[in-house]
Amino acid sequence: xxxxxxxxxxxxxxxxxxxxxxxxxxxxxxxxxxxxxxxxxxxxxxxxxxxxxxxxxxxxxxxxxxxxxxxxxxxxxxxxxxxxxxxxxxxxxxxxxxxxxxxxxxxxxxxxxxxx
Amino acid sequence: xxxxxxxxxxxxxxxxxxxxxxxxxxxxxxxxxxxxxxxxxxxxxxxxxxxxxxxxxxxxxxxxxxxxxxxxxxxxxxxxxxxxxxxxxxxxxxxxxxxxxxxxxxxxxxxxxxxxxxxxxxxxxxxxxxxxxxxxxxxxxxxxxxxxxxxxxxxxxxxxxxxxxxxxxxxxxxxxxxxxxxxxxxxxxxxxxxxxxxx
Numbered sequence: 001x002x003x004x005x006x007x008x009x010x011x012x013x014x015x016x017x018x019x020x021x022x023x024x025x026x027x028x029x030x031x032x033x034x035x036x037x038x039x040x041x042x043x044x045x046x047x048x049x050x051x052x053x054x055x056x057x058x059x060x061x062x063x064x065x066x067x068x069x070x071x072x073x074x075x076x077x078x079x080x081x082x083x084x085x086x087x088x089x090x091x092x093x094x095x096x097x098x099x100x101x102x103x104x105x106x107x108x109x110x111x112x113x114x115x116x
Numbered sequence: 117x118x119x120x121x122x123x124x125x126x127x128x129x130x131x132x133x134x135x136x137x138x139x140x141x142x143x144x145x146x147x148x149x150x151x152x153x154x155x156x157x158x159x160x161x162x163x164x165x166x167x168x169x170x171x172x173x174x175x176x177x178x179x180x181x182x183x184x185x186x187x188x189x190x191x192x193x194x195x196x197x198x199x200x201x202x203x204x205x206x207x208x209x210x211x212x213x214x215x216x217x218x219x220x221x222x223x224x225x226x227x228x229x230x231x232x233x234x235x236x237x238x239x240x241x242x243x244x245x246x247x248x249x250x251x252x253x254x255x256x257x258x259x260x261x262x263x264x265x266x267x268x269x270x271x272x273x274x275x276x277x278x279x280x281x282x283x284x285x286x287x288x289x290x291x292x293x294x295x296x297x298x299x300x301x302x303x304x305x306x307x308x309x310x311x312x313x314x315x
Contacts, residue, residue, distance in 0.1 A: 033150055034157035041176065049178020051132075054150045055187035058143065062191075076160050080153060 010045055019056055020099070021046060023084060023092040026066060030083035032073075033057070057082060065091055121170040125155050128174050130234060134305065135184035137231045143191055151177065206230050206302050213245050213295040220245040220291055227298065237301050244294020248287030255283035 018040075025031060025039055036057075037050045047053060060066045065088035073079045084092070132151060136144040155173065162169045177183075188194070205226055212223030227233065227241040 032153075032157065034154050037154060049176070049182050050154075051151060051177040051180075051183040052186040054147055054154070055183065055190040057150070058146055058187075059190040073157075076156060077153075079157065080150070 014046065017099075018046065019060060020092060020095045022053070022056060022060065023065060023088055023095075026082055026084045026088070027092060030069070030071075030081040032071075032079040032081050034079075036082060060088070064088075120167045121159070121165055124167070124170050124174060125159070128155075128177070128180065130236070132180040132183060134234050135180045136187060139184075139187055139191065139193055143187070147183070147187055151183070203230075203232055203302060203306060206232055206298075209241070210295045210299055210302075213241065213291045213298070216288065217248075220248060223291075223295075232302060232305050233298060234301075237298060241294050241298050244290045244292075244297075247290035251282050251286040255279060 209226035224245040
């Protein structure tokens with residue numbers, strides 16, 4: 001496949017899923033921006049430029065899915081930690097259920113071409 | 117170290133700020149704060165901090181234009197930014213800056229109303245536009261010093277020419293220089309953005 005096509009395909013797939021990957025990373029513990037962004041950046045193909053995560057975090061906060069709190073850091077100035085709200089937990093749970101159904105359906109079609 | 121690393125970081129943040137000019141001020145500030153914190157945390161992990169290391173951090177953060185595009189999309193600001201085809205306010209400011217006295221004052225006010233120039237650009241415009249204040253004060257002080265000194269000789273040719281430079285050349289030349297600088301910055305700011313097509 002031409003690289004440009006591949007790039008736009010990944011961009012489209014990323015568009016709807018990235019915010020839930022962020023929520024998933026926050027499910028078990030709050031994280032500060034750099035930690036969150038680095039972890040996401042380590043996942044292959046998910047993030048092309050780390051800085052674009054920050055506008056997403058800001059959107060999630062305005063939508064009430066995450067909140068921020070300040071915590072002391074072992075070195076340097078206090079850090080802004082992001083954590084899931086109850087609403088964020090619900091959104092993540094809903095996405096997880098739907099994602100499983102969706103990927104199952106797509107996987108079946110991709111492998112068998114729809115034959116039973 | 118690391119003046120070079122500081123300079124790279126600062127330049128990156130300034131570019132980002134300029135790219136975010138059309139976002140609401142609080143949104144822009146929030147994003148700048150977060151990226152600044154990211155850079156501080158990332159740089160703290162570099163041991164030792166090298167210029168190459170800082171460059172890598174900035175590359176991983178990505179092009180400020182990409183971050184701004186994402187911010188526009190996520191916050192519902194129309195993309196590409198809707199902007200008058202000709203930056204009328206900015207052009208008016210530039211014209212006024214080269215008109216003496218009242219024009220300088222109004223020009224400086226318009227420069228600050230613009231959203232296309234960075235704070236640094238605006239300071240250059242202000243210093244240029246209001247240079248006549250400093251020059252005028254300098255002229256008055258020099259003249260007063262010359263005339264009140266008891267028994268002093270009248271101003272010699274050297275002092276007179278210095279005075280002429282301070283009172284006439286500086287206030288008339290600096291605003292023009294500032295206007296030229298702002299014009300160059302304006303072209304740099306508007307040309308690539310207008311050429312960017314919606315994706």
